[in-house]
Amino acid sequence: MKAVRLEAVGGITLRDVDMPDIGADELLVRIEACGVCGTDRHLFHGEFPCTPPVTPGHEFSGTVEAIGKSVSGFAIGDRVTGDPNIACGRCARCHAGQVNLCSNLRAIGIHRDGGFAEYLALPQKQAFVLPAGLNPMHGAFCEPLGCCLHGVDLAGIKPGSSVVVLGGGVIGLLTVQLARLAGATTIILSTRQASRRALAEDLGATVTIDPTADVIDAIAGPAGLVPGGVDVVFECAGVRETVEQSMQLARAGGTVVIVGVTPQGMKVEFEPFDLLFRELKVLGSFLNPYTHRRAAELIASGAIEIDRLISRQVSLEQVPAVIANPPVPGEVKVLVVPGRG
Ligand code: NAP
Ligand code: ZN
Numbered sequence: 001m002k003a004v005r006l007e008a009v010g011g012i013t014l015r016d017v018d019m020p021d022i023g024a025d026e027l028l029v030r031i032e033a034c035g036v037c038g039t040d041r042h043l044f045h046g047e048f049p050c051t052p053p054v055t056p057g058h059e060f061s062g063t064v065e066a067i068g069k070s071v072s073g074f075a076i077g078d079r080v081t082g083d084p085n086i087a088c089g090r091c092a093r094c095h096a097g098q099v100n101l102c103s104n105l106r107a108i109g110i111h112r113d114g115g116f117a118e119y120l121a122l123p124q125k126q127a128f129v130l131p132a133g134l135n136p137m138h139g140a141f142c143e144p145l146g147c148c149l150h151g152v153d154l155a156g157i158k159p160g161s162s163v164v165v166l167g168g169g170v171i172g173l174l175t176v177q178l179a180r181l182a183g184a185t186t187i188i189l190s191t192r193q194a195s196r197r198a199l200a201e202d203l204g205a206t207v208t209i210d211p212t213a214d215v216i217d218a219i220a221g222p223a224g225l226v227p228g229g230v231d232v233v234f235e236c237a238g239v240r241e242t243v244e245q246s247m248q249l250a251r252a253g254g255t256v257v258i259v260g261v262t263p264q265g266m267k268v269e270f271e272p273f274d275l276l277f278r279e280l281k282v283l284g285s286f287l288n289p290y291t292h293r294r295a296a297e298l299i300a301s302g303a304i305e306i307d308r309l310i311s312r313q314v315s316l317e318q319v320p321a322v323i324a325n326p327p328v329p330g331e332v333k334v335l336v337v338p339g340r341g
Helices: 038-044 142-155 170-182 194-203 215-220 240-249 272-277 292-301 316-324
Strands: 002-008 011-016 026-035 059-067 079-082 119-123 127-130 162-166 186-190 207-209 230-235 250-258 281-284 310-314 333-336
Touching: 002 316, 011 316, 026 079, 038 316, 059 119, 059 142, 079 119, 079 142, 079 292, 127 292, 142 170, 142 230, 142 250, 142 292, 162 170, 162 240, 170 186, 170 194, 170 230, 186 215, 194 207, 207 215, 215 240, 230 240, 240 250, 240 272, 310 316, 316 333
Parallel strands: 162 186, 162 230, 186 207, 230 250, 250 281, 310 333
Antiparallel strands: 002 011, 026 059, 026 119, 026 333, 059 079, 079 127
C-alpha cells in the first residue's frame, strides 16, 4: 500500500510499504480522509518530539476492512473515526481519570503509524462508529472537534455568556460554533485574515475584529463591545500577542482557556497582581479526554458546519509538499483523500 513516511526531521516521502499487520484487538481501517494539522508540520521541522520513521496523520476516518479475533462491537464495512491518543491506563494520571495527562501517552500519527496512508491499524478502544451515510470527509474533524470540546467544557460557558476567541484557524472556528451551541450570546472572534472573519460571522460569531486594531480597547475598553471584559476567552492562536491579550480581555472573575500551542520555552508577560486582584482563572486545555464520542455525535448530527472549513482535498502524492510548506493564505483545513489521484 502507499504511505507517507516521515523518515527523519526534514525528510518526508511517499513510499510503497507492507500492509499493516493487525493485532487481535485491532481494526484494519481503509482511510477515507485524514486532516493535515499544524502538528504534522511541527513533526517535519523537528519542533515536536517523535521517533521516525513513522506515517503521520492523526485526524482520520475510514471504513473497517478486517477485524482482529478479539474485536467485538465492530463489523467489516463500519465507518469509523479514531481517537489517536492512546493512554496507558496504568499510570497515576490515568487512574485519576486524566487520560490526556497520561505519563506514557502514545499517539497514532506521532509514535505509531497514522492516517496519511491507504490503511491503518486501529486499536478497537480508540475507534468510534459513525453513521454509514455520513460524508466520510466529516469524520476527519472528530479529533480537532474533540480538543475544542474539552476547552469548552473547561470554560463553563452558560446561556447568555460572553466569549472571545483569539485566532480564526480551524480550532478557533470550531470553538466559535461550540460556544454558540453552549449558549453564549456574544461571541467575538479576532483573526487577521478577512476571509476567516467573514466565515466566522457565518458560523456564529456575533462580531469579528481585525487584531491590527487595539483589541483590548475595542472589546473590553469603556466604550468597547463588552466594557470590563468577557466571561470566557479562548486563546486559539498560540502566539505571544494573543496569550497576553487573553488575560486582559477576561472580566474580573472570568476564565481564560489556553488552547493554542506556543513554542516550547516561549515566555509571555502578564501581571500577577491583575490575576490576583481580578481573580482570573487561567486554564490549559490539552487534547481530548473522553470527548471523542461526543465529537463524533455532534458531527453525525450535522450541528457543526464542516464543509466550509475544508479548503481543499489532496492526494497522498501531494502530502509531502503540503507538509513541507507553510499553509496557503486563507486555508482553513486541508484533507488528504487517499482514494484521490
Ligand atoms: P492555525 O490554523 O495556525 O490557526 C491559528 C490562527 O491564529 C492563525 O492561522 C492566524 O490566523 C491566527 N492568528 C495569528 N496571530 C494572531 C493574532 N495576533 N491575533 C489573532 N489571531 C492570530 O491553527 P489551528 O489548527 O486553528 O490551531 C490553533 C492552535 O491550537 C495551534 O496553536 C494548535 O497547535 C493548537 N491546538 C491545540 C490543541 C489542544 O489540544 N490544546 C489541539 C489542536 C490544536 P490569521 O492569519 O487569520 O490571523
Ligand atoms: Zn497513563
